[in-house]
Amino acid sequence: MKAPAFCVGLLAALLLTASRPAPTLISLGFPDGVAIDAAGMLYVVDTDNGVVQKVSAAGEATPLAAGPLAYPTGVAVGPTGTVYVADAGSHSIVQVGPASPATTLVQGHGLVYPTAVAVDAAGNVYVADAGAGPNTGTVQKVSSRGSLTTLAKGLNKPAGIAVSAQGVVYVADTDNNTIRQINPGKPAELLAAAFNHPRGLALDAAGNLLVANTYDNNIRRVSPTGQVSLLAEGLHFPAGLAADPTGAVYVSDTGTSSLRKISPGGAISTLAGGGAPDAAPAPAPDNATVSRTDTTRRK
Numbered sequence: 001m002k003a004p005a006f007c008v009g010l011l012a013a014l015l016l017t018a019s020r021p022a023p024t025l026i027s028l029g030f031p032d033g034v035a036i037d038a039a040g041m042l043y044v045v046d047t048d049n050g051v052v053q054k055v056s057a058a059g060e061a062t063p064l065a066a067g068p069l070a071y072p073t074g075v076a077v078g079p080t081g082t083v084y085v086a087d088a089g090s091h092s093i094v095q096v097g098p099a100s101p102a103t104t105l106v107q108g109h110g111l112v113y114p115t116a117v118a119v120d121a122a123g124n125v126y127v128a129d130a131g132a133g134p135n136t137g138t139v140q141k142v143s144s145r146g147s148l149t150t151l152a153k154g155l156n157k158p159a160g161i162a163v164s165a166q167g168v169v170y171v172a173d174t175d176n177n178t179i180r181q182i183n184p185g186k187p188a189e190l191l192a193a194a195f196n197h198p199r200g201l202a203l204d205a206a207g208n209l210l211v212a213n214t215y216d217n218n219i220r221r222v223s224p225t226g227q228v229s230l231l232a233e234g235l236h237f238p239a240g241l242a243a244d245p246t247g248a249v250y251v252s253d254t255g256t257s258s259l260r261k262i263s264p265g266g267a268i269s270t271l272a273g274g275g276a277p278d279a280a281p282a283p284a285p286d287n288a289t290v291s292r293t294d295t296t297r298r299k
Helices: 005-019
Strands: 031-036 042-046 051-055 060-063 072-077 083-087 092-096 102-107 114-119 125-129 137-142 148-155 160-163 169-173 178-182 189-192 198-203 209-213 218-222 228-233 238-243 249-253 258-262 268-273
Touching (some): 042 238, 092 114, 125 160, 125 169, 178 198
Antiparallel strands (some): 031 042, 051 060, 083 092, 198 209
């Protein structure tokens, strides 16, 4: 006896649903890079667990199928929905298309310790690389075939990067406590200073640069002319940043192992994860011997 068509369709739908990872409310180990796609889905790097989580507006999460990651640190979403992951532990940039498996865009070949990644409107990929030690950090532009062009060098463990619609690249020169900008065809120049271990960067809809001022536990806003103002405070070692078109800002708050949301009105809420705040450490002296992991991971 032939099964009714609606039964066949129902069975197929159930099998398809069962094959997908079920969304769950998550706990985060060490949240780092954050990105957002055109549909409002958030992507959060969980370095401790070696995974990138896709987080909905309701705080439900499913892991991104990015393959085995050694020590992921940064994430960005391109204009076609491709997700790029900076995997510092394997010296590589991994890409995951909307309907394709994870592949390696570039590994080695000038990448030493990629900490953050950004993508422009044309799909060009930019990487902040912390380098092997003080003042060996670089900014790299990666072609679709994985070749590298050095846009800046001599940075001090950069850990954040963003690119504007006009092609201006912004980089957090983290251990120099400054933000630098790279205009197309020009060398890096100082945009703003007097930060305290800045890390994640994001651009808002008005073209302002948002900065996770990690050791001061706040988020600052930098105007295109370099004027700095306070956006939010009361965080615990913020790291990654993303902004949506409505003005909401999303922050990986490493000290509480959470993903926080800052509303356009300034209210802060927890979207995913959460825990007791960690105590603040004293920053390492400039001449201290610091492990490579510690170049970007200082709670």
